[in-house]
Amino acid sequence: MAGSEQPFVSHLIELRDRLLKAVYGIGAVFAVLALYPGPSRLYDLLASPLVAALPQGSKMIAVGVVSPFLIPIKVTALAALGISLPWVLYQVWAFVAPGLYKHEQRLVMPLVATSTMLFYTGVAFCYFFVFGQAFPAIQAMAPASVSVSPDIEAYLDFVITMFIAFGVAFEVPVAVVILARLGVVTLDQLRSFRRYFWVAAAAVSGLVTPPDAVSMIALLVPMGLLYEVGILAAQVFIKHTQAPAEASE
Template sequence: MADPREPADELAGTEQPFVAHLMELRDRILYALAGVGVCMVLLAIWPGPSGLIDWIAVPIRAHMPPDVKLIAVGVFTPFFVPLKVLMMAGLLMALPWVIYQIWAFVAPGLYSHEKRFALPLIIIGSVLAYLGIAFVQFFVLDKMFAFIQGFTPASVNATPDIASYVEAILSLYLAFGLAFQVPVVVMLLVRFQMITVEQLKAFRGYFIVVAFIIAAIVTPPDVISQLALAIPMTLLYELGILGARWFARGAAPADGDATDQDGRSP
């Protein structure tokens, strides 16, 4: 017989069959893909694939002679590269919608106190991803290409291939978008009591070393892009520690609820 002092489990009786979970997952994936498709159509109308290519090529064109353009070596490159950029831009534009579908899928299995901290983390993670990509586009690429072009001999005419250029910057977008999630990871580790704020402070010096190692691995072999990734990661680590304090305080009521569920009076 259940102890009357124990609060009722809000998720009791809400379990669904495995097939129902698969159908829900299928629907959420289809909704997410539909959102990406709509964004791709809108971007295809304006500014169009060519406009997107022109926009992402601004950083490198600024360090090339005015009469020199990027080249397309492959036979199908002029078609597939703009399509690839259009797909990536559509995914980035629909990112909040995609994350919402992920949230809608997992939310029914979360307690109320878990939902309270999960939704802010989703919003923070989306904003940080956009900030990381913007940081690459408006700062890192310009400084990186200025550094690289400074080593180009006068007898060499640098005419990069558009396919290799797009592949390089998309990898940088991904690297910085993920690296800017450091505060979210730190706050989750503290929230789930896998580590404490004091331990994070003690690990600060080691994280700086780890940040520079990661930057050396995922960025091109130039000091500008490596510093541009390692330094923000270190600053975001400090931001994560500050945010973890707030999430740790917000977790106190939930921990109190857990104590009540053990049958002990608060």
């Protein structure tokens, strides 16, 4: 153990520097978004799918005393984190990459980049398509005697839940590739699990989406298609990310 203290301390220093760089990146993006377009405009943009579906003249309400100030700040912070995600993941990659073998780097780096893009795709799909279809359907089911005025904080909680649900659901190919590469399941098993995956995906879609068929199908179908994409991608990753000893065998 003699002489091991210094390398350990140097790793801690590098970890601290990487974390600080990640925080500085998020802070810089937050400052830019706070100046333009501003927290209020960001929340208006986030709420636009719901506002467009509300009856003519209806608006959202703020129940909490500080909600009109605090909720837009939260939206700005979340937007800064989302935009800075590639920078944060790069700092993580720069810290762990020197300790990986080349075949491990060929596996990890594409998975990190792909998972990031798939998460963004899931969030964008939820915002531009699902919200545009689900909110009008939900409002159409409201009784005529009910005045619909959603609370801004409740809406933010709902949006975060939906974004996370669709973002994670779009990570299905990455999960399939990792499980196949680690040897947890084989490609033949993945193919035979198709029918069970569709059942599980239908159950998840029914739990996390609003109570309308459009939202459920909008999550179920991409999950099923991405499962097939994951099987195809797993074949490629297993072939090109083998260790030298595995390749020789």
